[in-house]
Amino acid sequence: MHENSPKSLRQHLLKQRSAFAAEQNYAQIQANLIEHLNQLLADQGDYWESLALYWPIQDEIDLRSTLLSWAKNNPDRSLTLPFARPDKHLNFYQWRQGDKLLPSKHGVPEPDPNNAARPPINPDCILIPCVGWSSSVVDGKTRYWRLGYGGGYFDRTLAELRKKNPKLVCIGVGFDWQKLDDAQWSAQTHDEPLDMLLTESELLR
Template identity: 65%
Template structure:
C-alpha cells in the first residue's frame, strides 16, 4: 500500500478487499462484525429506534439480514437506505425487505424517493461502510475517521444532520486490516469524525 494520493490508496484498499473477500477469513470476519453490531445495538437499545444502513457494493460487509431481524424484533424500529441527491447530500428513506431499488449513477442500489409508502427518515444511527479508517488522539479523546470513495456525500450529510440531531450516532463499518497509519492517510479539515468504529475486533467508541 502506498500513500501517493487518496485515489491510489483507495484503489489499493479496494483491491485488497476483493482479495480478502475471496478468502476463508472473510466470512469469519463478517460474522464477528455482526456479533459486535448485535452487542452495540443491545447496549444502545433505548437510544436507537431507526438505523440507516447501506446496500453492500465491492465486497462491503452485508449487515442487512441482521438488521432486518433487529427491526422485526420490536415494534417501532425502522430501517432506512440513503438516496444520493444531485447536490451530493444524502437523504434517507424507509426500507423494508423486497422493496424495489434503483441503481444510482455510481451503481449503488437506492430507494425510490417518490415512493409514497416509504417516507423520508432522520435516523438515530447511521452505519457507514469504510474503504479505510484511521484513529487519532487529541488530549484524552480518541477520534475515528473514515476514508470513503471520495464523493464527500457522507461528510456533507453528517455535518448537516448533526446540527439538526446532536444525538445522531455515526458508526463506521470495516475490517481491522483497513486501519491506516498517518503515513498512509490523514483526515482533512472537511472530514466528519465517526462516533464509533466497528470491526471484527469489536466496537471502538469515542465515549
C-alpha cells in the same frame, strides 16, 4: 505500503478488500464483526427508533439480515437507506425487505424518493462502510475517521444532520487491516468524525 495519493490509495484498498473477501476465513471474520454489532444493538438498540444501513457493494460486509432482525423485534423501529441528491448530500428513506430499489449513477441501489409509502426519515444511528479508516487524539479524546469513495456525500450529510440532532450516532464499519497511519492518509478539515468504529476485533468508541 499504500500509495500516498487518495485516489491510488482507494484503488489499492478496494483491490485488497476484494482479495480479502475471497479468503477461506472470511466467513468467520464476518461472523465476528456481526457478533459485535449484535452486542451493540443489545446494549443500545432500544435508544434508536430509526437506523440507516447501506446496500453492500464492492465486497462491503453485508449487515442487512442482522438489521432486519433488529427492526422486526419492535414495530416502532425502522430501517432507512440513503438516496444521493444531485447536490451530493444524502436523504434517508424508510426501507423494508422486498422494496424495489433504483440504481444510482454510482451503481448503488437506492430507494425511490417518489414512493409515498416510504417517507424520508432522519435516522438516529447511521452505519457507514469504510474503504479505510484512521484514529487520532483530539483534546485528549480518540477520534475515528473514515476514508470513503471520495464523493464527500457522508461528510456533507453528517455535518447537516448533526446540527438537527446532536445525539446522532455515526458508526464506521471496516476491518482491522484497513487502519491507516498518518503517512498513508490523515483526515482533512472537512471530514466528519465517527462516533464509533466497528471491526471484527471490537467496537471502538
